[in-house]
Amino acid sequence: MLSTKGSVSREVTRLRSRKINLSVIGQYVDYLVDKQGVKNVFVNGTTGEGLALSSQERKQLAEEWVNQGKKKLEHVIIHVGALSLPESKELARHAAEIGASGISAIAPFFFKPTNKGALVAFLREVASEAPHIPFYYYHIPPLTGVKICIEDLLDGIKKQIPTFQGVKYSDTDLLDFAQCMDKYNKEQFLLLYGVDEQLLSALAVGATGAVGSTYNYLGQANNMMFQAYANQDFALARKYQFCIGEFLSFVFKLGFGVAQTKAIMTSLSGIPMGPPRLPLMSASEEFITKAKAKLDSLPFLTTYPAK
Numbered sequence: 001m002l003s004t005k006g007s008v009s010r011e012v013t014r015l016r017s018r019k020i021n022l023s024v025i026g027q028y029v030d031y032l033v034d035k036q037g038v039k040n041v042f043v044n045g046t047t048g049e050g051l052a053l054s055s056q057e058r059k060q061l062a063e064e065w066v067n068q069g070k071k072k073l074e075h076v077i078i079h080v081g082a083l084s085l086p087e088s089k090e091l092a093r094h095a096a097e098i099g100a101s102g103i104s105a106i107a108p109f110f111f112k113p114t115n116k117g118a119l120v121a122f123l124r125e126v127a128s129e130a131p132h133i134p135f136y137y138y139h140i141p142p143l144t145g146v147k148i149c150i151e152d153l154l155d156g157i158k159k160q161i162p163t164f165q166g167v168k169y170s171d172t173d174l175l176d177f178a179q180c181m182d183k184y185n186k187e188q189f190l191l192l193y194g195v196d197e198q199l200l201s202a203l204a205v206g207a208t209g210a211v212g213s214t215y216n217y218l219g220q221a222n223n224m225m226f227q228a229y230a231n232q233d234f235a236l237a238r239k240y241q242f243c244i245g246e247f248l249s250f251v252f253k254l255g256f257g258v259a260q261t262k263a264i265m266t267s268l269s270g271i272p273m274g275p276p277r278l279p280l281m282s283a284s285e286e287f288i289t290k291a292k293a294k295l296d297s298l299p300f301l302t303t304y305p306a307k
């Protein structure tokens, strides 16, 4: 007991005054593009701990990603969601000014919108600050607690938010997701799926893309899964999804979240992702060793045929 308390307080001291490190972003962009085949990024979202950062830090990160991504990345979408509407609007304006390809926002989750009208009113205010770039709603009910049905949200949304382009859908409700695909086919919304362990099921009902934490280090494996699915090689696509599932199921049992994602990413890419910000605590050495050993036991996920 005593030793646990001691190590928690040492960790707290270590995490207390951590600052963002902009100097690794250029390297991060190259790693994603060259090693993972990932050319679209979602900045200041969950994995990037956007909600734990000050507005100033979020702006600095957004600028660095846009600048470093020039001529390398296809899309840099900046997450501008915040608990306060003025803050969210300011971040939206800033993202548009610096040349982001799009913006996205979660629902505020302290004073929550309790119905579609309230949510749309909030999102409309945010989106209207960046009237020339696409807006994506970031649906992540496990973290926001806002469970407004997306099938309902999409009904008439373009009239309310002319720049509305789609949804980053980080929830397991594949019925709602499939209904959106089916019902709004004509609108050609981009529905980007965000539960990595279920991506293949989302592809089967028509997902147009994916945004998630594991694409930082398993981007190639997921690209292969996309390719296998497009080629109608469903056995191969399932093999990728099952392997990804085996890895995630293993780390879930150890305790998995943003801090652990950063640690895995650091260990695989060699780029120091740094510790998370309090109240999140760093991944343990034991976690890192076990997660790395598990990935090493699944070479199918991390070794690819030469191009």
Ligand SMILES: CC(=O)N[C@@H]([C@@H](O)[C@H](O)[C@H](O)CO)[C@@H](O)CC(=O)C(=O)O
Binding pocket: 042, 045, 046, 047, 048, 142, 143, 170, 194, 195, 196, 197, 211, 212, 213, 214, 248
């Ligand atoms: C709750 C959460 O963190 N979800 C992740 C998933 O990628 C998730 O880590 C993965 O599916 C493992 O459960 C993403 O949806 C979040 C994400 O894309 C982001 O960084 O904004």
